[in-house]
Amino acid sequence: MSELKTSFIGIESPNPFWLASAPPTDKAYNVNRAFEAGWGGVVWKTLGEDGPPIVNVSGPRYAAMHGKDRSVIGFNNIELITDRPLQTNLEEIAQVKKDWPDRALVVSLMVPCTEEAWKSVLARVEDTGADGVELNFGCPHGMSERGMGAAVGQVPEYVEMVTAWCKQYSGLPVIVKLTPNVTDIRQPARAALKGGADAVSLINTISSVMSVDLDSFSAVPTIDQRATHGGYCGPAVKPIALHMVSDIARDPDCAGVPISAIGGVSNWRDAAEFILLGAGNVQVCTAAMTHGFKIIDDMVDGLSRYLARMELSSVGQAVGQAVPSLTDWQHLNLNYTVKAQIDQNLCIQCGRCHIVCEDTSHQAISARMNGRRHYEVVEEECVGCNLCVTVCPVENCLTLRTLENEVDLRTGRMIKSEEKIQWTAHPNNPMAAPDA
Amino acid sequence: MELIATAHNGPAGIAAARLGEEDCRHNFCEMHSPLEANGARVEAERCYFCFDAPCLEACPTGIDVPGFIRMIANHNPAGAAGLILQENIMGGTCARACPVETLCEHACVRNQDDDRPVTIGLLQRYAVDQALDQDVNYFSRASDSGRSVGVVGAGPAGLACAHRLAVMGHSVVVYEAREKTGGLNEYGLAAYKMLNDFAQRESRFITSVGGIEIAHGKTFGHDFSLADLRDRHDGVFLGLGLGGGNTLGIPGETSAGVEDAVDFIDRLRQATRLSSIPVGKRVVVIGGGMTAIDVAVQAKLLGAEDVTLVYRRGPEQMKASAKEQDFARIRGVTIRFWAQPESVVHQDGSVTGVEFHVTGGPDGQRRPPNFVLDADMVFKAIGQAPQPLAEALAGFKRERGRLVVDANRLTSQAGVWAGGDCIAGGDDLTVSAVQDGKLAANAIHETLSAGGTD
């Protein structure tokens, strides 16, 4: 079992699992329960400026996309930032930090885009003894229409400006939480760094309309026959978050920036993937909201065993290990060739591989042998695309085999293992540079 | 499954009310709990939507199983029922009565990766029950062809044939000896498979398409002849079933208390009060098929204290599947293999037991000594035979009494088709009778459309 204790931009926590700023971190009651369950840290539900409290809808604020067996695959909300008075939150934060000194407690903030507003709220947060602040530049609904949240996060100049104010008026570490509702995540990340951010966290939720009620002709969740777009999160957004996290991890302009990864983390495996792609720790919201805090046990145990198995003695040693594997398409080895292969002992003869390849791909899996159901790869046609592997319901029944020093029956070409060729140097590329 | 109520130390002999009516009703509850909407969708999602699906090949009526299951998964049970009924108008009864563990569910590839098939029968039932509950209309008749077909027997074969012919625009008269429509659906299937008068509900649904007249109390060979049918109609379909029980051919067989299982079930199915049906305290059932299982279980559920089913060969040879054997065992039936009845032991004309010899296993050697099982009631469940119709069917080519037909279910006489239990080479299942009726209807339609058969 490896050590999970982490120090993220100097903020210590017994494990890299923090609860993201959201309902699970909205009050002392929840946060105390989370810490009792074993969570390493929390980012407190986003605080706004002092004044009349935020008003949330009293109709449904969540909706979900269910998978087979009704597990929640995607989750969407139209909740705003905390609707409790600022003073109450600050008092609770101070008390919780006092009671749980070994846990990370970061405070999420979102106030109007003026220097004065940020200055005043920062001073009050600092008084609580919290470990840092996270700037919520990400919320895509409700607050953005008031010129906050994603409305700031989508304009790099604003990101830089507000970040700079925070560094100027507070000694606390500053994490900038990015919105995924942009075309190139590196732009706001670079801006945050320019403004002096200590770290970035991502992703916040993705703008979404969850579904439409087919009987009432209204989008969902429906509030008195009307609906609005919300923010999408949960397991379904993980691939998008992985892409954005790795884009920042690979960006020379962002070199070395600490990343707190968020988006669909549901178990230790998800967390490990984000860490390997450059995250120093992870934050979790939907998985906790759909299962309760006890999921932390599996996360901690699984990650620790995994690191030990990979002979990595700490989380830090794992950070970014998979980043070098990512490149641009043009640098992939076009000589690398695989073929599908079916383990006939495992095959249950459902024929899914055949029909998808036959109807939509390369006609490379035959369906009958001697008049009986029997599925066989036709190597002369197989391009190794992975579609059949994707639809096969039996684990390890359909796999891809790498050709090594043998002839590709489809092209008739000899595949030599040591021969690598990228598009940049490919004979079919009119712009190929001979030695690239 | 809920625990069943059992009787203890009741009177010897054959007696009614071994259990109170309430206990009987409780015991004859649903054999499998039906699926509700979400459960059905979750189960439907287990289906792999196989290519050239083996379940479809295994269904005698060729229902597009993966097709209808996908519709259930996608919140379209009405569409699913449409797909089912298109191939099998008795999809509702088949979902309840088919031995799915030897048909579609046996073929399901999920048996291999999960050890548990998709519960196709329950899903089919869910879809069809929804459709019947909601009175969805699936069939409209083609314009009147001006031709008419006479169908004998309102069982699964006859009704399936009549329905398809009616849809294709022909007018159909179904001649039925008995008072109710449905054949063995009404009089033969186990009571716990067909709760809530399902056979009648389904019959009404089938005839609601129009163009089908059912003439009850009309017995072929008694009230009318084949010549009459040929006179009145352009084509004839015989779906007579079997209607007579086989005899054991052993001494004492005619003693009081020895009864054909089918007759007993018939009475049970028609009883308004289950507890009014007299049943033995110690019951012996002879046979190895579905009927043997059904009569043994139903005797037990009525309060028989000791029920032993005796089969002359082993568990693998038994026509009732392993699942059915377990179904009976769980309900308290004892199953004994490798023993054949030698004589019925009786006193003062009433049965007191059955003497068996041990057949001794696959080698067929007798293994003495014989043994006697005490019994005050004995059920013969050794298959049905077509004897009652011998005379009426004299002019047809037959095999062991059953009608010989071709692939289109045409008999040896032009213009007369047949299907269901009364034909040779079948497997005596409801679903096969439905398929026979359907194939015959297609063939009749083709013949009539070509101007044939008057």
Ligand SMILES: Cc1cc2nc3c(=O)[nH]c(=O)nc-3n(C[C@H](O)[C@H](O)[C@H](O)COP(=O)(O)OP(=O)(O)OC[C@H]3O[C@@H](n4cnc5c(N)ncnc54)[C@H](O)[C@@H]3O)c2cc1C
């Ligand atoms: C006790 C029992 C339990 C069974 N359980 C199952 C089961 O669980 N699952 C399964 O798939 N199969 C089961 N079967 C078999 C199934 O019931 C039959 O295969 C099916 O009913 C055959 O249909 P059919 O239309 O050929 O005959 P039937 O259902 O027998 O219908 C024949 C009809 O013709 C009528 N008729 C007969 N003679 C005349 C005449 N001379 N004139 C006019 N009308 C006449 C009868 O009254 C009846 O209505 C069971 C059979 C029995 C006996």
Ligand SMILES: Cc1cc2nc3c(=O)[nH]c(=O)nc-3n(C[C@H](O)[C@H](O)[C@H](O)COP(=O)(O)O)c2cc1C
């Ligand atoms: C109901 C709900 C409320 C949220 N509120 C906030 C918030 O106040 N501030 C914030 O920065 N992010 C908020 N988020 C976004 C989450 O912190 C997180 O970034 C996002 O849900 C992705 O993580 P997940 O896939 O683990 O849920 C909210 C998410 C949900 C589901």
Ligand code: SF4
């Ligand atoms: S065999 Fe089973 S999994 Fe395959 S299509 Fe039929 S029901 Fe679905």
